[in-house]
Amino acid sequence: MKRLLLTTALALVAQSAFADEIRVLNWQGYGTDIDWSLEAFTEATGHTVVHEYFTSEQEMLTKLRTNPGAYDVVLINAAYTARAKDEGLIAPIDSSKIPNFVDLDPSLAENEDLNPGGELYGVPWTWGLTSLAVNASEFSEAPTSLSVLWDPALKGRVSIRDDGLEAVQFAAMATGQNINDIQDMDAVKEKLTELLPQITTFWGSENDWNQYMASGEFVVATYWSGSASRSIAKGLPITFVVAEEGAIGWLDGLSVPSTSEHVDAAYAFINWMIDPEFYVKWDAEGAPATSNAKAAASLPETSFNRKVLGDPATVAKVQFMRPVSDEDRETYLKLWQGLKANQ
Amino acid sequence: MSTMMAREDRTRALMLLSPAYIWLTVAVFLPLSAMAYFSFLSDVPFGERQWHVTLDNYREFLETGTYATLLWKSLKLGLTVTAFSVVIGFPCAYVLAKVIRGRSREALFLLVILPFWSNSLVRIFSWAIVLRGNGILNTAVNAILPWDVHVNLMFSPTAIVIGLVHSYLPYVILTSYLALQAIDDTLIEAARSMGAPRRTILTRLILPLAAPGIIAGAVLIFVPVVGSFMEPRLLGGRFGTYYGTVIEDQFVAVFNWPLGAALSFILLAVVLAILAAFSPILRRAQT
Numbered sequence: 038m039k040r041l042l043l044t045t046a047l048a049l050v051a052q053s054a055f056a057d058e059i060r061v062l063n064w065q066g067y068g069t070d071i072d073w074s075l076e077a078f079t080e081a082t083g084h085t086v087v088h089e090y091f092t093s094e095q096e097m098l099t100k101l102r103t104n105p106g107a108y109d110v111v112l113i114n115a116a117y118t119a120r121a122k123d124e125g126l127i128a129p130i131d132s133s134k135i136p137n138f139v140d141l142d143p144s145l146a147e148n149e150d151l152n153p154g155g156e157l158y159g160v161p162w163t164w165g166l167t168s169l170a171v172n173a174s175e176f177s178e179a180p181t182s183l184s185v186l187w188d189p190a191l192k193g194r195v196s197i198r199d200d201g202l203e204a205v206q207f208a209a210m211a212t213g214q215n216i217n218d219i220q221d222m223d224a225v226k227e228k229l230t231e232l233l234p235q236i237t238t239f240w241g242s243e244n245d246w247n248q249y250m251a252s253g254e255f256v257v258a259t260y261w262s263g264s265a266s267r268s269i270a271k272g273l274p275i276t277f278v279v280a281e282e283g284a285i286g287w288l289d290g291l292s293v294p295s296t297s298e299h300v301d302a303a304y305a306f307i308n309w310m311i312d313p314e315f316y317v318k319w320d321a322e323g324a325p326a327t328s329n330a331k332a333a334a335s336l337p338e339t340s341f342n343r344k345v346l347g348d349p350a351t352v353a354k355v356q357f358m359r360p361v362s363d364e365d366r367e368t369y370l371k372l373w374q375g376l377k378a379n380q
Numbered sequence: 381m382s383t384m385m386a387r388e389d390r391t392r393a394l395m396l397l398s399p400a401y402i403w404l405t406v407a408v409f410l411p412l413s414a415m416a417y418f419s420f421l422s423d424v425p426f427g428e429r430q431w432h433v434t435l436d437n438y439r440e441f442l443e444t445g446t447y448a449t450l451l452w453k454s455l456k457l458g459l460t461v462t463a464f465s466v467v468i469g470f471p472c473a474y475v476l477a478k479v480i481r482g483r484s485r486e487a488l489f490l491l492v493i494l495p496f497w498s499n500s501l502v503r504i505f506s507w508a509i510v511l512r513g514n515g516i517l518n519t520a521v522n523a524i525l526p527w528d529v530h531v532n533l534m535f536s537p538t539a540i541v542i543g544l545v546h547s548y549l550p551y552v553i554l555t556s557y558l559a560l561q562a563i564d565d566t567l568i569e570a571a572r573s574m575g576a577p578r579r580t581i582l583t584r585l586i587l588p589l590a591a592p593g594i595i596a597g598a599v600l601i602f603v604p605v606v607g608s609f610m611e612p613r614l615l616g617g618r619f620g621t622y623y624g625t626v627i628e629d630q631f632v633a634v635f636n637w638p639l640g641a642a643l644s645f646i647l648l649a650v651v652l653a654i655l656a657a658f659s660p661i662l663r664r665a666q667t
Contacts, residue, residue, distance in 0.1 A: 193532075238535045238617030253514060254534075371444065377621040378446045378453070 041295060056083035057302040059109040062100060065090040067112065068163065068319060069310060078309050084302045105296040109303040112162070115288040116360045119153035129156045130297040135308045139298060140331040144352075150359060151290045159290025160307050161328035166346065166355060167203060168284035170260035172250060173274045183211045183280040185257055186229075192235050195248065196258035198325055199239035199374030203285070204229060207259065210282045210356065222372075250326045251286035261276040263325045267340035270323065277341075286355035288328075409517065419641035437642035447626065454623035458606040461544045462598050465552045468545065470594060473556035478565075492553050497573075500547060504614050507543045508534060511615070534622075535617025539581060543611040546602070552597030559593025560586070595662055603651055607644075623647060 070088045079085050080083045089108070091097040093236050101111065101121065113121055121127045138146070138160065145151075145161035152158065169186070171179060186195050186207070194366040197204060206216040208228040219225060237255050240246045243264040248286075249255055250273060265277040291307045293300060309315060313332035316324065320336055326346040327333050336343040345351065397466070416456065418424070423431040441447045476488060495503060510516045513532035533539050552610050571581050587594075609624035616622075623643070630640030655662075 228466070231620055238620070252512065254512070353614040371446070374621075374626070375444075375446045378449045378626075379623060380619045 046136070056085075057299040058085045058087060059299050059302045060087045060089060060107060060307055062089050062091060062108045062111040063099060064092075064112065066241045068324065069110070069112070070307075071319065071322075074309075074315055074319070080307065082302070082305050082309075084299075084305060086306065098124075098284055101294055105294075106298060107147050107296075108294050108348075109281050109299045110306050111292050111294055113159055113292050114149060115150035115159065115161075115290055116160045116358055118150055118290060118292065121292065122153045122158045125295055127158050127292040128297070128300075129158055130159070130160060130293060130307075131304075132157055134301070135160065135311075137308050137311045137313075138314070139330065140329050141311065142328055142330045142333075145288065145328045148288060148357070150357075151288070153341045159292045160311065162289050162307075162310055163325040163327060164286060164288040164324040164357075166262040166284045166286055167259060168262065169257060169278040169280060170265050170268075170275045171278060172253075172256040176276070177258045179276045179278050180257070180289060181262040181278070181281055183207065183282045185280075186211070187231055187235060190232065191257060194256045195232075195235040195238050196237060196246075196255040197232070198259055199241060200366065201370040202361065203228060203259070204232075204373050205369040206285050206358075210280075210285075213282065216283075216285060216356045222368075226372060228374075229372070233376055233380060243267070247271070250275060262346060263323065263339075266345075268321050269358070279345075279354055279356050281354065283354050283356045285355040288357055289325075392464055415641040416645060418638050420636045423604055424637045430469055432470040437639045437648070440639060441643065441646055447623070447646075450621065450623040450626055451647065452605045454608075455654075457540065457544075457608075457612075457622065458602045460541055461548065461605045462602045464541065464545045465549050465601050466594060466598055469549050469552035469597065470556050470590075473553045473560055473593075476553070477557050477560035478568075496544060496550055500610065503547060504543055504611055507539070507546065507615060510541070511539050519631075534615070535619070537616065537619050539615040540612050540620065542610060543615045547611065552594065552601040555597035555600065555660040556590055557593070559590040563589045599655065599662075606651060607647055 049114065052083065061069050065088075067336060069086075071102075075086050077211045089100070091100060094114060097111065097113065098117070098121060101108065102124070111127070113127070118127070122357070132146075145164065145271055148319070149160060151161055169180070169183070173179075185191065186197075198209065205225055207218070208225040209216050212221065212224040212228055214221060214224070240249060240258060243261070246260060246264065247268055250258070250268075260275075260277065262277060265275065268275060269277075291310060293303045294308075295304055311327075311329050311332070313329055313335050316327045316329060316332040317335055320327075320340055324342065326342045333343065333347050338344070387530050414581060420433050420435065421431045422434045422436060471494065476485060476492070477502075508515075511532075511533065511534040512518070513530070517532070517533065518531045521529055533542070567585060567589075568581060571585055576584070607624045607627070609622065609628040612620040612622045613625050613628075627640050627643045627647070630636045630643065
């Protein structure tokens, strides 16, 4: 009761004293710009929210560099947080000003990419996986190993995305390597050379994937966890698999630009974004996994994010993607192109 | 008086020709020179990006064997598709020009041109439905044959060739048809009356006379097929990486326009070199 009164009082003070307009920089349609949530946020805090969008990480960095003071909250993939920090684009975050921060999964809150130099620069918000999905009607028992991609019995019924970096990372996991520190590129190359004859075609988008899977073009393919939850909701008979060799994980954080003039309002918005109440409603519309342990626990039992990604044993297997240097990226792309050209 | 006339003629000619030349300038020359310029840059000159003039994009082609491999693969694809198109198209054109008369010729002609009227994407996707493992072709073959066979041509080089031959066949039929029509029937009758067997009439009379049409059709097919990217991508599956798809990637996915432009100009140069090498034959065919 006391806490409730306090919150109300705080909210009232906030409303009267600091009704700011904050500007958010994010991918379009990615959680921060949902109408019902923004209306409720304005009602609760008095702050209004304006959005601006980017279509690639490079564009996001460029916008931060060229428009100082224009943004108050920015979504940055953990693999890019250190880079933004090194360029002085984002400011350290005072987590004590974000009440919901204590509910976050500690392993994510302490993620080293979000804490470059030991200081928090991004509040973990959402995460997801790139792993495998199989046609459930073809597999009486879901596979447990990535070796299913190399299974001779499934020759011509396998698919992966046409992406050099991702292909190399899967081959690295299959050869027991760390995707962020690939030592044995020869093994990766050999593994990919063996993989290509297995593949029927490459998939490019969620829509492609659904069509090929529905028409039986492939029965096992790499897939994104968020897309898998949507495909399952649409009635496609698939099972999302996190193999024992691991899965590629990505983590998105919310940061505050160093030039922001509405830091308190920005903190209030970040607090709102990691609030369980918001997340549960967003999950019903098809959301990535949350960083908030309390929010994850309050999901309905049937939710994909709870059933599949909520399992600690699953999370333990995930290899979160670290920053990739431009040289490595180019090496991977060249390797992949060379292998494809020789088909 | 005569100089007046000449000047008038010249103005008239200029006026009549100017739309064509303006069109060529705007639609062909300007975009091509912009691309030629791009191919010598280190990065796209948009927004904040830093760039400078460089030859790196052309060097990249020579240093990475991948592009040369792919170019060779695409040239082979071009030859295969052209050969199939000529082998299928020429008899079609012959039948249309010399065997069938009257109304039915028009109807058949319409059928030949019909693929041109549909969007190429629609054509490719219909082939996908036919060639798929559990698609129309598989069902049809199984309905006819008493034993069980599994026909799955989708996502193979064969599928690419089928799709491309279907798309480009009308070119060779149309050009061969025009050349065959120009052959005077009395020539053939004369040869026959002097006892020439059919094969001799074909090889010594019809083929040489129709050669300009066949070659024009072959060139019309070969050039775009070498640079094709849509059919390989949609029908080829894992075999679908060709020179054209790599160029498309540079423009659409990787956003490396300079490299894409450089690869395109290398393709242009190679195709021109091939045509130049064959030009003695082409010229002989024309006379």
